[in-house]
Amino acid sequence: MPPVAALPDVALTDLPPAHGPLDWVGMQHIELPVQVAEPGCLATVSARADVQVDLPDAATKGIHMSRLYRLLDLLEGQALTPASLARVLAQMVESHADCQSRQARLQLAFTLLCRRPALVSSGLSGWKGYPVRLRAHWHAGVLQLRARVEVGYSSTCPCSAALARQVVEQRFLDQFGQRGGLGAQEVAAWLRANASAATPHSQRSVASIEVGIAGHAGTLGLMALIDQAEAALGTPLQTAVKRADEQAFAQLNGEHLMYVEDAARKLTQALQSTHDGVQVFVSHRESLHPHDAVAWAARP
Structure with missing residues (x-):
């Protein structure tokens, strides 16, 4: 058999039609399983990843997409932690030394599926999903990591x-x-x-909470953040209920009347002493109006 010819790699051999550095190049919406180590939660969840590196060399035609894709396999089989995310991002930068890349970023979106007990009925529980988005950025040996979680709750209007x-x-x-x-x-x-x-009138409401996570932290602490937010609001959405649980939920709503402004203030006050860079967005999906009531708050 004749020898197999070397495959061309035009990303290395060809020049770009127009020169210039690029802030980020990579891929979006890559499907993969990830491991979470959060109490009471399903250990493996389906995620979507966005991953990019910078391309500062104006004369380099393109990055190596397959290298980024294959490095995501490093996340499989180990729990997501700041350390595991830092290792993957560092290797992404190293794998693109020939492109002079200096930064890498990774975003993971998934739903944290957690078993939640009923309010009062012993032995009764159900699964509840919490959408999560992690944004990790690696530059000069430093990991910047932020997490956003969505928490559903009930809000009863004080005026009403x-x-x-x-x-x-x-x-x-x-x-x-x-x-x-x-x-x-x-x-x-x-x-x-x-x-x-x-x-x-009351309505199902949603709080979107974003916080910074220290690069040296041992865990992501997602369920601790969710538990803290639900405790501050006082009326978390329920899964399995009997009449006694429904009555207890009605009582909670009566004890925690809140405008959208109240919810935003409760969350920021509860979280700013334990988390850095707190950002809160709350939406009360009105049953009185065909529009939503919303509020934002941020603490450095």
């Missing part, structure tokens, strides 16, 4: 609650305003029949 209470109050006065000496059981029976004469 006050208006509903006034309706109930007025009906009570209309019926009993001229009477005295009401017994507790009589009042309780009236409330059971009339306390829902008006009900406040």
Whole structure:
């Protein structure tokens, strides 16, 4: 057999039609499994990766896409941590030394699937998904890492609650305003029949929370961040429920009335002492209006 000819590599041998450095070159939406080490969560999840390096050499035609793609295999079989992300990004830069690349970045998007218990029913639980986006940047031996999580919760309008209470109050006065000496059981029976004469509006709401993660941290701490956010809001969405759990959820909503402004402030106050670079976006998907109420907040 004749010898196999060397395959051409025009990225190395050909000149670009126009010269100039490029900020980033790479790929988007690469599908791969990743390992997460978060308490109560599914260990392997499906992710999509965006990966790029810079191309500062104006005369280099192109980078080596396949090298970046194959280096993502280094993430398989090990839990995502700042250290594992740093190793992959460092090797991406090293693999492109012939392109004079100095920086690499990686974004991973996946849903963290976690088992959540019911509020009060013993032994009852269900799966709940939390969308996550990690953004890692490697330059001059330094890892910059940020994580964004989405947390669903319920929000009941304080104004609507006050208006509903006034309706109930007025009906009570209309019926009993001229009477005295009401017994507790009589009042309780009236409330059971009339306390829902008006009900406040509430809605499913979403908080998008982004924080910085130290490069030397041992873990990503995603579930700790989610737990902290849900505790601050007080009304996290539920999975499996029985009537007792639904009643407990209704009580939580009554105890945590909030405007969109309240939710944003609760989150930033709870997170700014434990995380750097906190950014919060909250959206209350109104049941009263055909539009959403939104708020943003950021803390350095």
